[in-house]
Amino acid sequence: MSTIYTSRELDKMDKRYRAKFINCLSGIKSANLVGTIDENEKTNLSMISSCVHLGASPSLMGMVIRPRSVPRHTFDNLKETKSWTINHVTEGLVKQAHQTSARYPKEISEFDAVGLTPEFIPGVFAPFVKEASLKFALKLVDILPIKQNGTEFVIGEITHVCLDEKWLDEDGSLRLEKAGTLGVSGLDEYVTLESLYRLSYAKPDKDLEEI
Amino acid sequence: MSTIYTSRELDKMDKRYRAKFINCLSGIKSANLVGTIDENEKTNLSMISSCVHLGASPSLMGMVIRPRSVPRHTFDNLKETKSWTINHVTEGLVKQAHQTSARYPKEISEFDAVGLTPEFIPGVFAPFVKEASLKFALKLVDILPIKQNGTEFVIGEITHVCLDEKWLDEDGSLRLEKAGTLGVSGLDEYVTLESLYRLSYAKPDKDLEEI
Numbered sequence: 001m002s003t004i005y006t007s008r009e010l011d012k013m014d015k016r017y018r019a020k021f022i023n024c025l026s027g028i029k030s031a032n033l034v035g036t037i038d039e040n041e042k043t044n045l046s047m048i049s050s051c052v053h054l055g056a057s058p059s060l061m062g063m064v065i066r067p068r069s070v071p072r073h074t075f076d077n078l079k080e081t082k083s084w085t086i087n088h089v090t091e092g093l094v095k096q097a098h099q100t101s102a103r104y105p106k107e108i109s110e111f112d113a114v115g116l117t118p119e120f121i122p123g124v125f126a127p128f129v130k131e132a133s134l135k136f137a138l139k140l141v142d143i144l145p146i147k148q149n150g151t152e153f154v155i156g157e158i159t160h161v162c163l164d165e166k167w168l169d170e171d172g173s174l175r176l177e178k179a180g181t182l183g184v185s186g187l188d189e190y191v192t193l194e195s196l197y198r199l200s201y202a203k204p205d206k207d208l209e210e211i
Numbered sequence: 212m213s214t215i216y217t218s219r220e221l222d223k224m225d226k227r228y229r230a231k232f233i234n235c236l237s238g239i240k241s242a243n244l245v246g247t248i249d250e251n252e253k254t255n256l257s258m259i260s261s262c263v264h265l266g267a268s269p270s271l272m273g274m275v276i277r278p279r280s281v282p283r284h285t286f287d288n289l290k291e292t293k294s295w296t297i298n299h300v301t302e303g304l305v306k307q308a309h310q311t312s313a314r315y316p317k318e319i320s321e322f323d324a325v326g327l328t329p330e331f332i333p334g335v336f337a338p339f340v341k342e343a344s345l346k347f348a349l350k351l352v353d354i355l356p357i358k359q360n361g362t363e364f365v366i367g368e369i370t371h372v373c374l375d376e377k378w379l380d381e382d383g384s385l386r387l388e389k390a391g392t393l394g395v396s397g398l399d400e401y402v403t404l405e406s407l408y409r410l411s412y413a414k415p416d417k418d419l420e421e422i
Contacts, residue, residue: 002344004332005372017383024385025372026403027299028262028279028394030238046378052263053240054275056233057222057245064273066267079215088238093395095419102413113415121215121403129248135212136236144355146273146366149266153364155272161216161236172228173310173341175233178213183239183394183404187389188412188422191404196302196393198400202313204324208306210398 010072024186031089032185033097034063035111035118035127042074043118043127045110047101049184051086055154059158061086061138066151073106075152082140083125084156087132090180126159134179136161173198220225235397241298242395244308245274246322246329247288249384254329254338255284260313260395262297268367272297274351277362281385284317286363293351295367298343305401335371345390347372384409405421 010018029049034043035045054060063086065075070180078084090096096114104113111118112173118127138156145152167179184190197210221229240260247255251410265271274297276286300308307325315324322329322338329338335348349367356363378390389406395401410422 002373003376007370017313019267020383022270026262026264027241027392029226051237052261053237056230098410099413102415104415141307144217159218162213165214172231173397186384189409193402195405196401198283204313204315
């Protein structure tokens with residue numbers, strides 16, 4: 001039994017109810033931890049569900065930073081250092097990852113607060129999450145302000161990727177469900193992934209095949 | 212056993228291998244069908260995996276349109292009519308949804324080509340997918356060109372939402388896994404979702420609870 005909500009019904013919703021409702025609409029979201037560090041070597045870690053693929057060549061990724069809801073420290077740090085890491089959230093990390101969304105004061109690193117370990121590699125200024133097994137680093141390319149709600153669309157180029165090759169298929173695809181990568185629905189529901197199938201490249205006059 | 216790929220290794224990858232590899236890195240992506248129509252009432256339907264939540268008040272959503280890989284018709288239509296719909300892909304729709312990514316000429320509607328039904332409701336110019344059970348309409352708010360790779364970040368405001376209330380929790384959250392919403396990994400792998408748990412709102416000095 002389908003119900004239609006118009007703008008009028010959306011406007012009547014209680015603010016928190018509406019936030020949960022609208023946050024679920026885009027569909028399943030990626031669950032990632034963003035690692036940054038400031039010039040004084042204070043690390044920061046925050047949960048983000050808005051990473052989006054922009055292109056493979058150059059390898060660009062975007063994410064939405066909401067100044068009012070995600071700690072501003074992430075944005076300040078990546079603007080200052082031009083460097084951040086993205087670390088996939090898996091089942092063993094999910095409670096610590098979710099806990100990073102608490103509003104810690106600037107002098108407390110979320111790494112310490114939630115019990116995760118900053119890891120540094122040559123050529124990357126920002127810290128990875130040592131406990132994460134699929135992660136990558138980006139350098140700042142551009143920041144597009146979204147004037148309608150004060151969020152920022154941050155664009156980075158991928159410079160380093162760390163992963164276990166056992167999740168890598170022969171054709172370059174990663175088996176995210178084997179790596180234990182989770183998804184997030186709305187603000188607070190975490191989901192595991194199960195592969196249905198892969199489908200062949202679509203052409204107008206050809207039947208699809210499961211591959 | 213973890214391997215590190217630097218920009219140098221990424222640059223050496225074969226183009227198709229690299230496209231599959233980089234497309235998997237952001238994590239799980241939402242699987243949606245975008246419905247549009249032109250001023251001559253020719254409908255268009257295309258698969259998109261880059262929908263991203265931008266904010267709940269106003270209710271804004273973004274998506275990345277890649278002129279070279281997604282049919283340009285979607286972009287042309289939404290620019291012309293300021294209207295589009297987003298329809299969640301479920302297991303019963305996935306092959307038809309994937310098939311819309313084939314390069315059909317402008318005179319063929321993907322609705323007809325793949326066997327899905329355009330559905331119109333009062334107040335929304337663009338067609339919904341009748342067979343989809345969780346869907347919403349947007350009006351154009353802004354288009355931000357991403358100059359680094361020629362993609363466009365299209366921002367819309369949600370004006371209408373159609374869903375079955377049995378998927379709606381008391382607090383406004385939607386149970387996407389009950390609605391059968393799928394995710395997509397990389398370019399061609401579809402995944403089903405299974406709820407792990409919901410976690411309580413994180414505060415610095417409070418333990419998280421499964422809710």
